[in-house]
Structure formats: structure tokens, C-alpha cells
Amino acid sequence: MAFYATAVPVDAPPQYTKHPELPSTYDQHVVPSSPVQRHPQHIPEAIPQYQHQEQHSEQAPLLPTSSEGVSSSQSPQQYTQRAPEQNQPAFYGTTPSSASNRHIKHRGFRDRFFWNDACANLDDGPMRTEVNTLRYSADLDLSVKVLDGIIGNVDIKENDNWEEERILIRWTLRGSDSKVFDKMQVVSDVDGLLSKFDVQLEPEDEKDKKKLLKGRCARVDAVVLYPRASPDSKHLAVETLFGDINVKMEGVMAIVDSMFLRSTVGNVNIHAASVKGRTDILVVKGKVRGTLKTIGAVNVTTTNGAIDLEVNSAIGVLGWTPTTLNVYMSAVKGPVSLDLTQKYHGHFSLDSGYHKQPNFHPSSAYSDVVQYSINSRSRLVGWISAKGHEPPGALPNIQLSSVSGPTQITILDPRKRGDSG
Structure with a gap:
């Protein structure tokens, strides 16, 4: 199993705890390895990282009730509503409050990524909620993107409803005014087992889009709920422009074959996740933290932010040995x-910048x-082995x-392991 990590600047939300979420199949690029690399790694180009937001208490679901309020005969579908002027609606997962707005604000990226002061004052603007449903399949390839000049967080978790x-x-879509709000849309492309969901602004021309967003703000927060009792699925890809990606898949059966997470400005927080194959995490500005179970390769890269991961290479599936781990983690700052x-x-290699002593602590x-x-x-x-004989292979795992x-x-x-052990 291989793990790769790269640092990205952005503080993770207080709710994060270390023990508390593949290369993209859609757009892969070749990115040269960082200082310690000996050969290029085939991974998608780095993405911005999300900043962690304050912890909010779990509130009632957006939709009413049984089976999360969606009848089994409806698929996919949308529900819309306008926010009351005074009483704010309850949110499932991430709450797009002014507090969370502050936590994804990155002034250095303001011009490039359409941030302006309107993004900090969305509580009084129009709001609607939409829900898409997908039939679960072990071969499902799911992609969720919140890009196109739109800010917002994405949460990946298991449904609390065991019957779903x-x-x-x-x-949850919010706009600073009706002009930008009416141009926001969730676009779905479901083709067999390949399902893509993108949040977009209607103008296709970039100049028109930038003109629309001048002095305005568009925000979309997404919560992806997997069935709690589901077996493993194929691929999960999540991309954000300006927000956090939070993954919390704790079930024993909640395993994906591969996972790709990318953020331009924001933190990637893996509270719990199990991956059989490859895991790729790319962040431009933000931190990558959490706990990951995997017997596959792990590649984590950040441009401006820390990387702090705990990896458990024995996830209850066949194939684990002390030599199967494969991890690559790289940070610029x-x-x-x-x-x-x-x-x-196996072999290992650590490179630290500015004469900062690297450390290897065996158990x-x-x-x-x-x-x-x-x-x-x-x-x-160096290398580590059970009997003092150098392991086979020249390159470090x-x-x-x-x-x-x-x-x-x-x-x-x-005795010191966390919940993942």
C-alpha cells in the first residue's frame, strides 16, 4: 500500500481529531514528484485545499423524514425551498453559516477565485435545497464537484437511516442575491454506473461569469450519504474550489476501491475511511489530516499546508503483509x-527542508x-526488517x-494506537 502526502496551508476546523475521508479517472495529469522523488508520479494536478470550519452540532435533515424523506419511487429528483427571512432552516451536515464562511475565507485567493465580502453575508440571501438519489452498486463510479467560481464544503458520510x-x-445552494442565485444549478450526468454531479453557474463564457460574480457570491454545500449497510463500491472522486472535504465512513463494510480528493483552498479531513486500492489527495492551500485504512497506494500532495495522516494497512481484507504498504507524501510548505x-x-526515505531534522521512530x-x-x-x-536483512527492491515504498x-x-x-488499530 502506498501513501503520498503533500502539505497545504489552511487550518483544519476545530472539529477535527486525528482519530475521529485514486487518481481521478476523469482528468489525470502527470505531476513531477517532489524533492524526494526519483520518478514522476501519475496523479491529477494539485488542487486547492479547503479550510476547516468550526464544528456545528448535528441538526435535523434538510428533507422530512422516513427514509430521509425521499420515497423509493423517486430517482433522481430535486426538492427546492426558499429560506425563511428570519428563522434559518436546519441543515444536515455542514451549515453554511457566517461562521463557516469565515473559516473558508482566504484573502490571498480572493481575486482568482471570485471571493468577495458578499461571501461573508449569505444568511439573508436566497437559499434552496436539492436532493439527488442514486441506486447503490458495487461498481458505482461517483464524482462530485463544487467548482466554477463557487465556494462550499463537501461531506462524505454514511446515512443514519439503516433502511435507506x-x-x-x-x-444547499445559497447566493448573495437573486441574480447570481438564479444562475446556480446542479448538473447531473448519469451513464450506467458512471455518475457525475457538478455545480455550475449558467454563463459559459468566463468573462460573463466573472462579471456576474463581481460583488456577489455563490455557495453550495454538499452532503453525500452512502447506505450504512452497503458493501464496498468502486470509485469516489470529490473536487472543491474553496472549501473543506470531510470524509467519515466508519462502517465495517464501507470500503471503496479507490478515492480521489482535490481542493484548491481548504482542508481535507479524513475522520474515517477504508480504501482497497489507490488513494490520491491533492491540495493547493490547506491541510490534510486524519485516519485512513488501506492496503493500496497512498499519494498526498500539498503546496501550502501540513500533512498529518495515520495509516492502518490491515483493513480486514486479504492481502496484507508488513511489506505491502506504499505511501508518498509531499509538501512544499x-x-x-x-x-x-x-x-x-521495507525501504523508506525522508527529506526535510531548511536543515530540519527528519525522524524515523520504530515501535x-x-x-x-x-x-x-x-x-x-x-x-x-534506510530500511527496516524483522531479521536484519535488507528487504528486496531499490526504491523506498x-x-x-x-x-x-x-x-x-x-x-x-x-497500546498507543487510535480507533483505527
């Missing part, structure tokens, strides 16, 4: 830290032997690098 067998996607809840045997619970071929002020290269921050690998003792 479909995937529900709840959208920010520290990079990897905690392993299972023992690891005292195991009698593994660690050898270093390079141990300098800013670089650490775990590579961590940061241009300006420290790097660290820690193999956790069983």
Missing part, C-alpha cells in the same frame, strides 16, 4: 507526518532492525518530503 439503500446527495498502526518492513513493541544508508541533517534514507518543513514517520505501539 440508495445514495443520497443533498445540496508545511510539515509532513505519517503514523503507522501496523508494522512495516518498541517489535524487535525489527533499522539500518540507514543516509543520515544527514535534512535527509534520512514510503517517501516523505517537505521543501520547508520537517518530516517524520512513527510506527505506533499497539
Whole structure:
């Protein structure tokens, strides 16, 4: 299994805890590896990261009730409503309040990504909710994008309703005024097992779009609800322009074959997720943090932000050995830290910036032997094995690098593991 991480600047929301969410099949690009890389990694180009928002207490669902308020005969469909002028509606998942607005505000990206002061005052503007439903399938390839000059967060979680067998996607659309609000739309493209959902502004011309957004703001928050008792599904891809991506899939059966998460400005917070294959996380400005279970490859890259991941390579499926882990994590600006809840045997490489000492901390619970071929002020290269014999292969299975921050690998003792152990 391989993990890749790159730092991105953006504070994660207070609600985040370390133990609390593949390369895109739609648009892949070749991005050169970071300082420690020896060959280019085929991953989608880096994306902006979301900033974490304040924790809000869980409120009532947007739709009324049984089976999350959607009858099984309706698929897909939309529900719309206008927000009351005084009493604010209850939100499921992320609440697009002025508080959360503040937490995704990045002044440095204001001009480029259409941010303006109107984005901090959306409570009095028009609002509607829409719901899409999908029949669940183990071969489902799902893509959710909130781009096109629109800000907002995306939450991926399991449905609290054990009887719901479909995937529900709840959208909360808000605009600073009716002119921009009426141009916002959720576009779906469902072709067999490939389902794409994009939030778009109606003008196709970029100049017209920028003119529309001048002095105005468009925000869409999405909550993707998977069936709680569902087996694994194929692929999940989420992209955002200006907001956080939060993943919390805790069920034993909640496993995806591959996962791709990309944010331009915002944090990626993985509270719980299990991935059998490849995981790619790309952030331009923001942090990547959380707990991931996987026997596949992990690739995490950030431009301006920290990376702090805990990886459990024994997720209850066949194929795990101490040598299967494969992780690549790289940050331009920010520290990079990897905690392993299972023992690891193989080569590793850590590169730290500005003479910040890299660190490798083996577990005292195991009698593994660690050898270093390079141990300098800013670089650490070596291997670890059970009997003191160098593992096969020349390239490291775990590579961590940061241009300006420290790097660290820690193999956790069983007694120190978090919920993922």
C-alpha cells in the first residue's frame, strides 16, 4: 500500500481529531514528484485545499423524514425551498453559516477565485435545497464537484437511516442575491454506473461569469450519504474550489476501491475511511489530516499546508503483509507526518527542508532492525526488517518530503494506537 502526502496551508476546523475521508479517472495529469522523488508520479494536478470550519452540532435533515424523506419511487429528483427571512432552516451536515464562511475565507485567493465580502453575508440571501438519489452498486463510479467560481464544503458520510439503500446527495445552494442565485444549478450526468454531479453557474463564457460574480457570491454545500449497510463500491472522486472535504465512513463494510480528493483552498479531513486500492489527495492551500485504512497506494500532495495522516494497512481484507504498504507524501510548505498502526518492513526515505531534522521512530513493541544508508541533517534514507536483512527492491515504498518543513514517520505501539488499530 502506498501513501503520498503533500502539505497545504489552511487550518483544519476545530472539529477535527486525528482519530475521529485514486487518481481521478476523469482528468489525470502527470505531476513531477517532489524533492524526494526519483520518478514522476501519475496523479491529477494539485488542487486547492479547503479550510476547516468550526464544528456545528448535528441538526435535523434538510428533507422530512422516513427514509430521509425521499420515497423509493423517486430517482433522481430535486426538492427546492426558499429560506425563511428570519428563522434559518436546519441543515444536515455542514451549515453554511457566517461562521463557516469565515473559516473558508482566504484573502490571498480572493481575486482568482471570485471571493468577495458578499461571501461573508449569505444568511439573508436566497437559499434552496436539492436532493439527488442514486441506486447503490458495487461498481458505482461517483464524482462530485463544487467548482466554477463557487465556494462550499463537501461531506462524505454514511446515512443514519439503516433502511435507506440508495445514495443520497443533498445540496444547499445559497447566493448573495437573486441574480447570481438564479444562475446556480446542479448538473447531473448519469451513464450506467458512471455518475457525475457538478455545480455550475449558467454563463459559459468566463468573462460573463466573472462579471456576474463581481460583488456577489455563490455557495453550495454538499452532503453525500452512502447506505450504512452497503458493501464496498468502486470509485469516489470529490473536487472543491474553496472549501473543506470531510470524509467519515466508519462502517465495517464501507470500503471503496479507490478515492480521489482535490481542493484548491481548504482542508481535507479524513475522520474515517477504508480504501482497497489507490488513494490520491491533492491540495493547493490547506491541510490534510486524519485516519485512513488501506492496503493500496497512498499519494498526498500539498503546496501550502501540513500533512498529518495515520495509516492502518490491515483493513480486514486479504492481502496484507508488513511489506505491502506504499505511501508518498509531499509538501512544499508545511510539515509532513505519517503514523503507522501496523508494522512495516521495507525501504523508506525522508527529506526535510531548511536543515530540519527528519525522524524515523520504530515501535518498541517489535524487535525489527533499522539500518540507514543516509543520515544527514535534512535527509534520512534506510530500511527496516524483522531479521536484519535488507528487504528486496531499490526504491523506498514510503517517501516523505517537505521543501520547508520537517518530516517524520512513527510506527505506533499497539497500546498507543487510535480507533483505527
